[in-house]
Amino acid sequence: MTTKSVLAAVDDDAAPLTHHQLRELYTLMAAVRHLDTSAVAWQRQGIIPGYAPELGQEAAQVGSGYAVDRTRDFVFPTYREMGVARAMGLDMVGYMSTHKATWHGGMYNPLESRFAPIQAVVAGSVLHAVGWAHGQTLAGHAAGEIGVAMTYFGDGASSQGDVHEAMNFAAVMKAPVVFFIQNNGWAISVPTERQVAGGSVAARAAGYGIPSLQVDGNDVVAVFEATRSAFAHCRAGNGPVVIEAMTYRRGPHSTADDPGRYRTLDEERLDAGDDPLERFKQRLLTEGVADEAFFAEAQRLAEAEEEAVRAGIADLGPRPGAEMFSLVFQEPTPALQSQATAWRKESEHV
Amino acid sequence: MSETMTALPGIETATAGVHQLSMQQALNRALDEILAGNPKTVIFGEDCGRLGGVFRITDGLQAKHGEERVFDTPLAESGILGMSVGLAMAGFHPIPEVQFDGFAYPAINQIVCQIARMNYRSRGTLPMPITLRVPSFGGIRAPEHHGESLESLFAHVPGLKVVSPSTPHDAYHLLKYAATRPDPVIFMEPKSRYWQKGPVDLANALPGKSPHDGDPSSGGSLTGARVAREGRHLTLVAWGAMVARCLQVAELAAEDGIDVEVLDLRWLKPIDAEALATSVGKTRRAVVVHEAPLTSGLGAEVAQLITQSCFATLKAPVERVTGFDVPYPSGDLEDEYIPNIDRILFGIQRVLEYRRG
Numbered sequence: 001m002t003t004k005s006v007l008a009a010v011d012d013d014a015a016p017l018t019h020h021q022l023r024e025l026y027t028l029m030a031a032v033r034h035l036d037t038s039a040v041a042w043q044r045q046g047i048i049p050g051y052a053p054e055l056g057q058e059a060a061q062v063g064s065g066y067a068v069d070r071t072r073d074f075v076f077p078t079y080r081e082m083g084v085a086r087a088m089g090l091d092m093v094g095y096m097s098t099h100k101a102t103w104h105g106g107m108y109n110p111l112e113s114r115f116a117p118i119q120a121v122v123a124g125s126v127l128h129a130v131g132w133a134h135g136q137t138l139a140g141h142a143a144g145e146i147g148v149a150m151t152y153f154g155d156g157a158s159s160q161g162d163v164h165e166a167m168n169f170a171a172v173m174k175a176p177v178v179f180f181i182q183n184n185g186w187a188i189s190v191p192t193e194r195q196v197a198g199g200s201v202a203a204r205a206a207g208y209g210i211p212s213l214q215v216d217g218n219d220v221v222a223v224f225e226a227t228r229s230a231f232a233h234c235r236a237g238n239g240p241v242v243i244e245a246m247t248y249r250r251g252p253h254s255t256a257d258d259p260g261r262y263r264t265l266d267e268e269r270l271d272a273g274d275d276p277l278e279r280f281k282q283r284l285l286t287e288g289v290a291d292e293a294f295f296a297e298a299q300r301l302a303e304a305e306e307e308a309v310r311a312g313i314a315d316l317g318p319r320p321g322a323e324m325f326s327l328v329f330q331e332p333t334p335a336l337q338s339q340a341t342a343w344r345k346e347s348e349h350v
Numbered sequence: 351m352s353e354t355m356t357a358l359p360g361i362e363t364a365t366a367g368v369h370q371l372s373m374q375q376a377l378n379r380a381l382d383e384i385l386a387g388n389p390k391t392v393i394f395g396e397d398c399g400r401l402g403g404v405f406r407i408t409d410g411l412q413a414k415h416g417e418e419r420v421f422d423t424p425l426a427e428s429g430i431l432g433m434s435v436g437l438a439m440a441g442f443h444p445i446p447e448v449q450f451d452g453f454a455y456p457a458i459n460q461i462v463c464q465i466a467r468m469n470y471r472s473r474g475t476l477p478m479p480i481t482l483r484v485p486s487f488g489g490i491r492a493p494e495h496h497g498e499s500l501e502s503l504f505a506h507v508p509g510l511k512v513v514s515p516s517t518p519h520d521a522y523h524l525l526k527y528a529a530t531r532p533d534p535v536i537f538m539e540p541k542s543r544y545w546q547k548g549p550v551d552l553a554n555a556l557p558g559k560s561p562h563d564g565d566p567s568s569g570g571s572l573t574g575a576r577v578a579r580e581g582r583h584l585t586l587v588a589w590g591a592m593v594a595r596c597l598q599v600a601e602l603a604a605e606d607g608i609d610v611e612v613l614d615l616r617w618l619k620p621i622d623a624e625a626l627a628t629s630v631g632k633t634r635r636a637v638v639v640h641e642a643p644l645t646s647g648l649g650a651e652v653a654q655l656i657t658q659s660c661f662a663t664l665k666a667p668v669e670r671v672t673g674f675d676v677p678y679p680s681g682d683l684e685d686e687y688i689p690n691i692d693r694i695l696f697g698i699q700r701v702l703e704y705r706r707g
Contacts, residue, residue, distance in 0.1 A: 074439075074440075076436075103473065104467075104470070104471050105470075105471035105472055105473070107473070109475055110439075110472050110475055110476055111475050111476070116472075116476075117468070117471045117472045117476070119471065121459060121463050121464070124432065124459060124460065124463060124464050125464075126432075127428065127429055127431075127432025127433055127435070127436065127460065128432055128433075128436040128439065128464070129436060130429075130432070130433055130436060131432060131433035131434060131435055131436020131437040131438075131439070131440070131444075132436035132437070132439050132440045133436070134433065134436070134437065135436065135437045135439075135440030135441070135442055136440065138392065138418050138437075138442070139440070149436070161428065162428055162432060162459070162460075165424070165426040165428055165429035166429065166432070168424050168426070168429070169423065169424055169426070169429045169433060172424055323473075327469065327470050327473055327474050328469065328470050328508055328509055329469065329509065329511075329533045330469060330477050330531075330532035330533050331531065331532060331533055333511070333619065333620035334620055334623070335620055335621070335623075336620075
């Protein structure tokens with residue numbers, strides 16, 4: 001498919017990506033692919049209790065995450081944005097700690113990483129992005145310097161009312177927010193055609209007067225360029241943008257899911273299209289941007305990284321139980337403090 | 351803090367000292383001072399800008415503080431509360447308004463799953479200093495969904511704090527206090543009391559007697575219950591609009607020689623267990639009065655706290671006089687639903703006449 005842009009032309013730094021950047025994008029995708037497939041293996045090996053794979057969505061995630069400026073922008077993920085986190089340079093042990101069941105939301109610092117805590121109420125954070133983005137407007141940054149919020153959600157989440165409310169709020173307030181939809185074809189077992197009315201999620205944006213574009217979510221360069229344009233549009237004070245990246249969830253919804261109950265392997269092969277990683281590799285080879293030695297090195301780096309992350313989460317250990325009580329409030333209540341005291345007395349055999 | 355401020359139209363120019371204000375005026379004044387005192391504070395919701403709110407609590411605030419500080423949102427409660435989360439993440443102190451209590455339900459996901467949990471989820475890095483103002487309870491003959499008592503629901507949610515003022519004075523001081531806290535506070539305004547005037551001591555948060563002595567300027571004394579009336583024979587525990595009714599009941603009971611203490615709980619989470627123990631420890635009898643339905647209501651929590659601290663000296667089981675386990679009824683039946691003077695007197699009688707075995 002081709003990317004169809006309906007965005008007004010924005011005088012962005014729209015220079016084509018350099019060879020260095022193209023290789024960087026590939027390195028990121030290779031790291032994400034390897035970490036993602038490894039995380040599934042970790043679950044099978046009992047290292048982590050569960051994981052939500054993103055096999056096939058590497059281009060959509062890396063391409064969009066690569067456009068974020070961590071000095072001023074903020075990303076609002078759900079639970080399947082590992083590739084975005086990696087592209088933004090998060091502490092991946094901190095990220096994976098959610099899947100290790102160490103701490104809801106992850107152990108990374110959201111303020112430093114500019115990546116909000118992971119969460120499972122998939123449309124919940126879409127509104128947070130609008131609030132944060134409106135905060136950038138209220139803070140009075142000059143046009144061109146304003147921080148942009150990017151919120152990730154899927155075709156399934158687009159059915160939730162909060163997405164409608166968020167798009168309406170953002171449009172009314174001209175909030176600098178990019179709604180980034182990864183349409184991966186499936187909301188667990190329900191295919192897009194049984195999920196999304198109106199043709200596409202991007203098509204709905206017209207109802208709010210929000211410019212939108214549908215992009216080939218398996219083409220990392222197309223995704224990056226679309227996201228870069230959307231950020232420039234927002235930063236210039238033009239209000240929100242909707243990007244719908246058309247991709248495919250090649251694996252199960254989670255390690256607890258059995259896609260064989262709702263699609264066959266033949267259907268999967270037929271619908272998934274080109275593997276975004278392989279496709280990008282062929283392009284880089286054809287264009288002479290990289291050679292086999294580069295790809296071998298990227299793979300070696302990915303494997304080394306995975307080993308480090310695996311060791312890191314193995315070393316995490318459980319959190320001290322007292323944190324359960326001490327992190328509920330900034331100012332704990334007397335009742336909570338007495339519950340913590342009782343817990344300590346009854347569970348720590350001193 | 352307030353003496354140099356220009357008062358809004360309709361509000362007497364108030365310097366330090368005691369002023370007769372309605373609760374609506376007291377809340378309006380508090381919000382005005384909060385906006386003036388903290389540039390990161392923003393007020394928003396449906397109709398709270400140009401209109402000044404359907405109850406006029408935000409009257410004049412947009413004109414005075416600007417459209418960026420006080421603004422109207424689209425009609426969508428989840429949107430209003432979800433936006434509050436993002437604004438708090440961006441360093442603001444949101445004071446969102448849900449226009450009527452029943453309309454908090456569409457925002458429950460944002461309140462319960464998001465606002466209440468973000469500090470925990472983020473390991474304390476993303477506090478939610480949000481004060482959610484909810485015009486609450488019944489008593490104004492409003493249509494369906496315009497009168498509900500959600501305190502148990504909110505108090506049950508880990509991560510939320512809940513407070514309800516009963517007087518203009520407390521409305522003024524508790525709102526100012528809540529708006530400075532780093533945790534989310536649900537501020538339940540008894541809408542049937544909006545137009546009742548009472549003395550507001552602007553400079554002194556604690557003109558009345560409190561079980562706790564504290565430095566009024568520290569705000570610490572605003573964290574507990576308040577003895578609204580001292581008495582010897584039994585304690586009526588109430589909050590919000592029911593405090594005034596309990597004070598009426600106490601006057602009537604006094605004619606029969608029954609000396610009733612009225613404890614205004616104020617904070618519904620955290621509940622001031624110490625004040626309950628002190629008051630009921632003295633009177634040895636208690637009746638909890640609330641508008642919310644009986645089953646799983648906050649009265650059960652209060653009764654348990656009293657039992658825990660006063661079991662040995664209690665002369666009777668703690669009684670409850672409450673709304674009923676029915677959907678909030680239409681205006682014509684409202685007086686049958688809300689605890690009235692007679693039902694509260696019957697509750698008092700049950701406690702006084704209780705005989706063991």
